[in-house]
Amino acid sequence: MTLLAAEGLNKRFGGVQAAKDVSFALDAGEMLAIIGPNGAGKSTTFNMVGGQLRPDSGRVSLAGQDITGLPPREVCRMGVGRTFQVAQTFLSFTVIGNVQMALIAHHGQTRKLLPDAMAMHRDAALALLDRVGMAAQAERPVGELAYGDVKRVELAIALAAAPRLLLMDEPTAGMAPAERSALMALVAGIARGERIGVLFTEHDMDAVFAHADRILVLVRGEIIARGRPEEVRADAEVQRVYLGHSGTRAATRARRAAHG
Template sequence: MTLLVVDRLTKHFGGVAAARDVSFTLAAGEMLAIIGPNGAGKSTTFNMVGGQLKPDSGTVTLAGAPIAGLPARAIWRSGVGRTFQVAQTFVSMTVAENVQMALVSRFGRSRSLLADARALYRDEALVLLGEVGMRPGADRPVSELAYGDVKRVELAVALASSPKLLLMDEPTAGMAPRERSGLMALTARVARQQGIGVLYTEHDMDAVFGHADRVLVLVRGEVIAAGAPEEIRANALVKQVYLGEAGARAALEARRKAVA
């Protein structure tokens, strides 16, 4: 089932087109990686989907509902969770309390001045922590955790909103190779079990080709290739891109001629 439809998203900063007519789809339970060299438009595209940037034109539809241009909080409420390149957690709180705070926000209990937040949704938080392998450490302060475990807690926090779509910005940044593989395998398993679409940007090619169902390649704001990992590995235009700036220019020109 198609969950996310991105159609001709475009964003300019001054005279520079950071994203130009970017289009793709994402199915429920699918992992889609966005890759490309620095300045390719990955973050711009990602942030337009997540609501941090408003597109100049184009549409984003989630489960049939248009979300392009909505505030980030409204997009979160519509079923979009997110993790960040640098993990966003409350380091002074315990692992469980971090997830409980996300659940409090989801269910609107943050407006109550009488409730003790530590007593709210603990059982639900423990279930989520069990899904990411962090239940045994539920009562440890986040400040004591290894960074790979912090990333798992952040994933549990994102899952607390019961998202249809999960956006992951450089999910393996700062992690050791073994931790990277473990986090991405965990994410893929949870996504397929719960039917969550996952859109992620990533520089680590093992995290891309080892775990993505499909890969989208951007160069200078334009899509030059999209397909299964093995197709992208063999794609001549993609190989040109990773040879450097001259290769990127040549690949983009070849793509434009092909679609003209």
């Protein structure tokens, strides 16, 4: 089932064509990676889907419903969650407090915050933290956590909105290699188990080749290749302009990991 469809997206900033006729589809439970060199149009495309940017032309639909140009808050209400390159959390709040705040916002209860906020949705928050492996650290301030654990908390916050689609901007940025692998494996398991579509941008080719179902490659705002990881890896143009030898090494490591 097609969950997300982008059709003919175009965006220009002055004399720069940041996105040119970008079209793709994403199914429920699928992981789709957008990759490319700096300035390729990844963030522009990502932000047109999430509502941060309105395309000059083209259409974005979620489960058949047109969401083109809707503001991010409205896009979120329609079932789209998001994580950011720099994790968006309240560092002075506890882990569980962060997730409770997200649940309160999701249920439209922000006017009832004090003094009862920390008693609201506690069981649901703990269940979300258990899903991301953070229940044991529920009472710790987020500011005390390792960055990989902060990213897991941010994932729980995104899941609090019960999204059908999850947008992840550089999910492994700032993380150690072992943390990157663990986080992406967690995301992939949740996505496939709960039929959540995941659209993500990522510079770590190990994460892309190991966990993406399909890959979209952008260069100078245009799609130059798309397909399953093995197809993209073998594409001569992708090798020439982006992946090079590093992509081959990443793909080899991903294959080895997949086969134990």
